[in-house]
Amino acid sequence: MNTQTTSWRLLDRLRRDGTGLRLNDLFANDPARFEKYALQVENILFDYSKNLVTDDIMAGLFDLAREVDVEGWRDRMFSGDRINVTEDRPVLHVALRNISARPILVDGIDVMEQVSEELDKMKRLTDAVRSGKWRGYSGKPITDVVNIGIGGSNLGPQMVTEALQKYSDNRIRVHYVSNVDGVQIAQVLRPLNPEQVLFVISSKTFTTRETLTNAETARNWLLASSFEETALEKHFIAVTANRNNALKFGLPQENIHDLWDWVGGRFSLWSAIGLPIALSLGFEHFESLLGGAYAMDRHFEMAPMEQNAPVIQALIGIWNSTFLGMQSQAILPYNQSLHMFSAYLQQADMESNGKSVDWDGNDVPYSTGSIIWGQLGINGQHAFYQYLHQGKNIVPADFIGAVESSTSVRGHHEYLMANFIAQTQALMTGIDETQVRAELRAKGKSEAYINNLVSHKIHQGNRPTNTILMERIDPHTLGALIALYEHKIFVQGIIWKVCSFDQWGVELGKELAHRILPQLDQNGTVEPQDSSTTGLIDFYKNVRKKS
Numbered sequence: 001m002n003t004q005t006t007s008w009r010l011l012d013r014l015r016r017d018g019t020g021l022r023l024n025d026l027f028a029n030d031p032a033r034f035e036k037y038a039l040q041v042e043n044i045l046f047d048y049s050k051n052l053v054t055d056d057i058m059a060g061l062f063d064l065a066r067e068v069d070v071e072g073w074r075d076r077m078f079s080g081d082r083i084n085v086t087e088d089r090p091v092l093h094v095a096l097r098n099i100s101a102r103p104i105l106v107d108g109i110d111v112m113e114q115v116s117e118e119l120d121k122m123k124r125l126t127d128a129v130r131s132g133k134w135r136g137y138s139g140k141p142i143t144d145v146v147n148i149g150i151g152g153s154n155l156g157p158q159m160v161t162e163a164l165q166k167y168s169d170n171r172i173r174v175h176y177v178s179n180v181d182g183v184q185i186a187q188v189l190r191p192l193n194p195e196q197v198l199f200v201i202s203s204k205t206f207t208t209r210e211t212l213t214n215a216e217t218a219r220n221w222l223l224a225s226s227f228e229e230t231a232l233e234k235h236f237i238a239v240t241a242n243r244n245n246a247l248k249f250g251l252p253q254e255n256i257h258d259l260w261d262w263v264g265g266r267f268s269l270w271s272a273i274g275l276p277i278a279l280s281l282g283f284e285h286f287e288s289l290l291g292g293a294y295a296m297d298r299h300f301e302m303a304p305m306e307q308n309a310p311v312i313q314a315l316i317g318i319w320n321s322t323f324l325g326m327q328s329q330a331i332l333p334y335n336q337s338l339h340m341f342s343a344y345l346q347q348a349d350m351e352s353n354g355k356s357v358d359w360d361g362n363d364v365p366y367s368t369g370s371i372i373w374g375q376l377g378i379n380g381q382h383a384f385y386q387y388l389h390q391g392k393n394i395v396p397a398d399f400i401g402a403v404e405s406s407t408s409v410r411g412h413h414e415y416l417m418a419n420f421i422a423q424t425q426a427l428m429t430g431i432d433e434t435q436v437r438a439e440l441r442a443k444g445k446s447e448a449y450i451n452n453l454v455s456h457k458i459h460q461g462n463r464p465t466n467t468i469l470m471e472r473i474d475p476h477t478l479g480a481l482i483a484l485y486e487h488k489i490f491v492q493g494i495i496w497k498v499c500s501f502d503q504w505g506v507e508l509g510k511e512l513a514h515r516i517l518p519q520l521d522q523n524g525t526v527e528p529q530d531s532s533t534t535g536l537i538d539f540y541k542n543v544r545k546k547s
């Protein structure tokens, strides 16, 4: 157990000794703190100086990473070892953006050959669709792409297409359907012309009910408009690791794009799952995205721990959550283009590290993972920041922004970024009683008024934040940013000793849904089970009967 390492014990002692640490003091006592605790990778400045850490704590955290052999595990991931132990698979999303084409062997076979073949196939499709060479059944060019997929087969591509919209020439409009609630697909299809739509059915397993139900609805919608035998092959593409099921759906071999079992769904946007990104932006921008991720991979592989951004980000997160007991983590982008970033990270992080047993199946005696949540920071300021500033529970936060605006609209960006910087300062410095009293006196308030209000206006401060400031949000930088978080998640999994690449926790709910589905039918028999489940099924059926 990693708690038995010397460094874990030392860190535990530092935690106890350091309960009185104040960020204000740490900055006052060390004018060089920012230089020491900030670094730049690619176009990304990562400032972790506003965290409750000292040189001793950082040294202890680096020792912990060494003791549990983070670097060894990292090398095992990059070289294709089967580090996904519960599924007995390698973890090779890094192969998908290995633009050096350095061989990566799995069972003696270089996976880079398959990767580059698939990339070529993606490029051919992207160019054909975007140039108008690919035509629908009636001979018209494709104008709209509808991606049908959920979880990793939705969140990554959608987050990226939204984030990089500025780079789209709008030749192809991309839409996303993930929810099995028919409202979503109905809304998406309503304004579209079936003759000019290309559906991308994205499912690693091609067994996910939500996706298959939506895919069938899309197929019926298309076939209702065309009795052409070839309509399906002109309007449907699949991305999957399960060719057989895609063939059964009615697609020809050449319309199926490959994914491999060594790519986790939540790490798959770099594969053909990223087709909607390429279709929307053009293949050269997709390649830049891969290039940015590759640059971060090289940094993660080569930089010493003390200057390694993903390692440091992971260690700070472990310090905050496991040692200081701060269980949640807010993700606060100050950039409209990143409006889906926290939703994307929720899956990447929580599905990876939300585990309670270690690789050997033993309970872990510490908290793992974090509750990842958030939304655009500027909107959050007018919604939940009250809790961040004065709530009882401390929520560490990542502030993410860009120096250059993504729009030519003037007069907005400075205001946005002033807030971005001010919020981390306010969370750190807070405002104490003396300052509150002085401010209220300066405004001419009476002593009685001040006495009533003072405790409400005090901000304790001392709330930890990371600041991630990019020069701009372009495909390369976004690729690097996503890879930064992917590797952070990986390092944390190693330290917590949990398997970050499986997701057994999502299975039980799916199985029970399969059992409940026939019970919802008016003629279905309700099984003997707990009274709440039975009561809900009965209520549902009674209301349906009347409607």
Ligand SMILES: O=P(O)(O)OC[C@H]1O[C@](O)(CO)[C@@H](O)[C@@H]1O
Binding pocket: 150, 151, 152, 153, 202, 203, 204, 205, 206, 207, 208, 211, 265, 266, 351, 503, 506
């Ligand atoms: O791509 P698929 O196989 O349809 O799976 C979709 C998502 O469902 C999950 O398996 C969770 O149920 C995710 O891990 C995955 O990204």
